[in-house]
Amino acid sequence: MKTIIEPFRIKSVEPIRMTTQAERTAKLRAAHYNLFGLHADDVIIDLLTDSGTGAMSAEQWAAVMRGDESYAGSPSFARFTAAVQNLMPFKHIIPTHQGRAAEAILMSLFGGAGRNIPSNTHFDTTRGNIEASGAFAHDLNIAEGRDGQSEHPFKGNMDLEALSAFMDRHADTVPVVMITITNNAGGGQPVSLANIRAVAEIAHAHGKPFIIDGCRFAENAWFIKQREAGQADRSIPDIVRDCFAVADGMTMSAKKDAFGNIGGWLALNDDDHAEAARVRLIQTEGFPTYGGLAGRDLDALAQGLSEIVDEDYLRYRTRTHAYIVERLDAMGVPVVKPAGGHAVFIDAKRWLPQIDPLHYPAHAVACRLYEIAGIRSCEIGSVMFGRQPDGTEKPAAMELVRLAFPRRTYTQSHADYVVEACGVLQSEIDTITGFRITKEPKAMRHFTSQFAPV
Ligand SMILES: *Cc1c(COP(=O)(O)O)cnc(C)c1O
Secondary structure: OOOOOOOOOOOOOOOOOOOOHHHHHHHHHHOOOOHHHOOHHHOOEEOOOOOOOOOOOHHHHHHHHHOOOOOOOOHHHHHHHHHHHHHOOOOEEEEEOOHHHHHHHHHHHHOOOOOEEEEOOOOHHHHHHHHHOOOEEEEOEOHHHHOOOOOOOOOOOEOHHHHHHHHHHHHHHOOOEEEEOOEOOOOOEOOOHHHHHHHHHHHHHOOOOEEEEOOOHHHHHHHHHHHOOOOOOOOHHHHHHHHHHOOOEEEEEOOOOOOOOOOEEEEEOOHHHHHHHHHHHHHHOOOOOOOOOOHHHHHHHHHHHHHHOOHHHHHHHHHHHHHHHHHHHHHOOOEOOOOOOOEEEEEHHHHOOOOOHHHOHHHHHHHHHHHHHOEEOEEEOHHHHOEOOOOOEOOOOOOEEEEEOOOOOOOHHHHHHHHHHHHHHHHOHHHOOOEEEEEOOOOOHHHOOEEEEO
């Protein structure tokens, strides 16, 4: 059979509250045109993020009941650790309540004033934690990764020449080399196994630890299996193990590729670093056998890790985005190609060339998609990245609208609805206008800024 179906049946449902366009226009204004300010029950299709929004399986809910809430030495922690180490062979597994808590602890070890931390592209919370420590975050993604039209199979790759030059120039101030798989901020694009290995080699040649931000490791492994020479006949767990075998540690948001509604971890091989991390963990998250989590969460994640590497799931998962990208492309909506692992990215700079980047074209698209169809998406452009550490503002490299799909949550008819909404927006594209920010916090402004139409 050629048709790729959702490889699950629905056992429990959550009704969607339908709204009118007039209602949504009023709600958006009341939220000062920030989609993070909306009530979720005023949203019809919520593609704000794939983080923690997925559906847990029947087996995960069963694991929740199995969860043991002992403060120290819970068997849930043992099951969680075994599930992580089955895929990522690190010595120390340190649970945290989210990925950013793992990043904060990592930066308490490696960050600091004047330090420089390269990656393919740091995610916004990673960048936030690096900058909060006084260090600088550097993005060294290959040029194809910033070109929405390039069909390069691994657009998340690190620019190896740029990294080598960077290390030669800054080695004294580089405490650690990082890479994000898949590259969330750059469009959910994968990193090849060869690139991961080459980055590890460069880091190690300079005596620096190599840390993977592994939030979407399973989607990344699926793309390696599909696209990288010699990988087609290998199992997803084997590919995952190879990716992490060359690293010295990882940060993880279990709200992504662990099918969790909450959770994360920091993994490290070095005993001294792990000890320092656990001290910090106890100060900020909790005892080392639960981190910031309940025992039931640890069990749900252990089960989720066994499900996320299922090939039928990964085929359906990536096909959803490829299907939407093909249809939008055929309609003339500029999209990042090829489709990413967890999301569809609309290129608002090309769709709305009349809007100045500092009037936030991607934000304008996201707001209008909500008004038209109740679809909530996320701006990844100058609102998210435009404010510089020195207080000035400059346009981001790309103005993207991210339609991130919660895992196992929406069906093909939901996908068709999204495509139709983009068609409506396409028909009125010349009338869309930009926004200005009327109020913003000191950092991470996209979450709480207020806007007004210009
Ligand atoms: C989500 C995410 C994080 C942060 O994880 P949280 O669990 O949201 O704190 C870090 N890096 C990447 C690539 C992510 O997608």
